[in-house]
Amino acid sequence: MSTTDPAQVGYSDVLAAARVLQGHAHHTPVLTSRTVDEHTGARVFFKCENLQRGGAFKFRGAYNALANLTPEARRKGVVAYSSGNHAQAVALAGRLLGVPAIIVMPVDAPRVKVDATRGYGAEVVLYDRARDDREAITLALARERGVTLVPPFDHPHIVAGQGTAALELIEETGPLDILLVPCGGGGLLSGCAIAAQALSPGVRVIGVEPAAGDDVMRSFRSGTIQRVNNPDTIADGARTSAPGAITFPLIMKHVADILTVDDAELLRAMWYLWERMKIIVEPTGALGAAALLEHKLDVAGKRVGVVVSGGNADVKHLCSLA
Numbered sequence: 001m002s003t004t005d006p007a008q009v010g011y012s013d014v015l016a017a018a019r020v021l022q023g024h025a026h027h028t029p030v031l032t033s034r035t036v037d038e039h040t041g042a043r044v045f046f047k048c049e050n051l052q053r054g055g056a057f058k059f060r061g062a063y064n065a066l067a068n069l070t071p072e073a074r075r076k077g078v079v080a081y082s083s084g085n086h087a088q089a090v091a092l093a094g095r096l097l098g099v100p101a102i103i104v105m106p107v108d109a110p111r112v113k114v115d116a117t118r119g120y121g122a123e124v125v126l127y128d129r130a131r132d133d134r135e136a137i138t139l140a141l142a143r144e145r146g147v148t149l150v151p152p153f154d155h156p157h158i159v160a161g162q163g164t165a166a167l168e169l170i171e172e173t174g175p176l177d178i179l180l181v182p183c184g185g186g187g188l189l190s191g192c193a194i195a196a197q198a199l200s201p202g203v204r205v206i207g208v209e210p211a212a213g214d215d216v217m218r219s220f221r222s223g224t225i226q227r228v229n230n231p232d233t234i235a236d237g238a239r240t241s242a243p244g245a246i247t248f249p250l251i252m253k254h255v256a257d258i259l260t261v262d263d264a265e266l267l268r269a270m271w272y273l274w275e276r277m278k279i280i281v282e283p284t285g286a287l288g289a290a291a292l293l294e295h296k297l298d299v300a301g302k303r304v305g306v307v308v309s310g311g312n313a314d315v316k317h318l319c320s321l322a
Contacts, residue, residue, distance in 0.1 A: 009156050009250060011198040014163035014191065017064045021164055024096065025060050026052050028165075030172050033277055040292060041300035045176070047169040050281050050311025055116070056237075057165050057188055057309050058089035058152075064161030065150050066093045074099045077147040081105070081134040083236045084113030085284075085310050086152040091122035102147065104138045110236060110314040129230060153187030154244025163191030167199065169305050175200040177302040180288035182309040183207035183216050183258065184238035186247030192307060193254035204256040206297065208287040210235040210266065215242045217258040220251060234263045234321075237284030237310060259297065261290040267321060269293050273308070283318070285310040 031046045049057035066078065077100030080090040087103040094101035101122040105114055106129040118124050127137055142149045151158065165188070170176060179196050183189045186207070193205040209216050213231030219242070227242040243251060251258075261269075266283050269290035273281045281289070288306045291297065 009159045009163075009191070009194060009246070011194055013156065013160035014167055014195045017060070017157070017160040018164045018167055020064050020067050021060060021161065024063055025164070027168055028052050030169060031277060031279070035276055036293075040304070042302045042304045044292065044304045044306060045169065045173045046277070046289070047165055047305060047307045048279060049165055049307060049309050050279060050285050054085070054088040054092045055310055055312040056085035056089065056285070057162055057307070058085040059092060060164050061155075061158035061161035061187060061191075062086065062089035062150065063093040063096070065155060065157040066090070066097050066099050068157050069099070069148060073148045077101060077145070078150045079104070079138055079141045079145070079147045080150045080152065081138040082152050083109050083239060084117070085237050085312060087117040087122070087124075088113060088120060088312070090150055091117045091120035095121045100147075102141055102145070104134050104141070106134070110312065110317070112314050113312055116312070151244075153185035153240070154246045156246060158187050159191040159194075159246065159250065161191070162188040163195040165307055166192035166195040166305070169307070170196060170199040173303070173305065175303070176203050176305045178297070178299060179203055179205045179305040179307070180291055181205065181207055181307045182238065182284055182287035183209040184284070185240040186216055186243045186251050188307065188309060189255060190247045190250035194250065197254050205254060206256055206291070207251065207258045208291040209258065209260055210238050210287070211260040211262040213238055213240065214260050215240065216251065217260055219243050219248060220255070220258045223252070234266060235284040235287060237282065238287065259291045261287060261294060261296065265294045266290045270318070279308070280311045280313055280315070281308055282310050282313040
């Protein structure tokens with residue numbers, strides 16, 4: 001990393017991650033929509049990480065983290081906990097790099113995500129979200145099997161890898177006035193903010209999280225880490241309990257604001273992206289778009305980037321909610 005402080009990640013680390021990911025991660029497309037521009041009064045650019053390998057931005061951080069392991073650590077393997085996208089990312093990165101992976105997932109995780117994780121060759125260990133502590137289970141497995149823990153967001157290599165999404169976006173679009181980024185634990189948000197501030201000085205990077213899981217917004221407002229337990233939201237990828245010791249200082253340093261959207265707003269945005277832009281986006285992936293489409297901020301006359309973070313939608317279940 002770029003400093004001796006492990007809680008710090010810099011633009012040079014994002015550039016290093018981009019070199020690691022070259023030829024392995026997809027350079028995902030940037031889409032525009034005249035209808036969205038007319039609706040918002042802005043020029044909007046959607047970075048489509050729903051079309052990333054594994055169906056979400058998480059592949060960037062997972063591959064960067066596993067690629068930076070020592071040869072011995074790679075041989076022994078890794079363990080991770082996730083409701084789905086980080087699970088698939090670590091499993092896929094492990095398969096590509098020859099690193100055995102164990103993934104701890106909730107029993108109520110979307111079936112499509114559990115099946116994909118197993119399909120990439122990982123061992124899946126299920127737990128009860130209401131009763132069990134996933135971090136305690138994961139740490140116990142790490143000790144018992146001598147494997148390396150790869151956290152979903154609170155890790156320098158994870159943050160740097162996720163930041164390559166904004167790096168690619170701004171290299172393609174040019175400077176932005178606003179960048180909207182989905183937020184769970186803050187890995188994507190903090191990484192993208194680092195890259196965006198370096199490439200587009202003065203850009204306002206804004207995180208968007210579900211209203212039921214507003215830990216990052218409350219933490220941002222108060223200046224101290226706040227927690228929420230088992231948030232009940234359709235955005236399963238953002239059901240984190242708190243920002244991390246690494247991500248939170250980076251958010252405080254680089255991010256302009258945190259907004260929230262409720263599940264009804266989130267579903268409306270998701271349907272909009274499905275129907276108008278013809279892209280399949282999961283609820284968490286639509287967080288940034290929801291803030292934009294629901295007019296949570298004034299974007300008139302601005303150049304706005306929106307990170308669409310994932311597309312691993314349980315289509316049958318989500319259609320039942322229409």
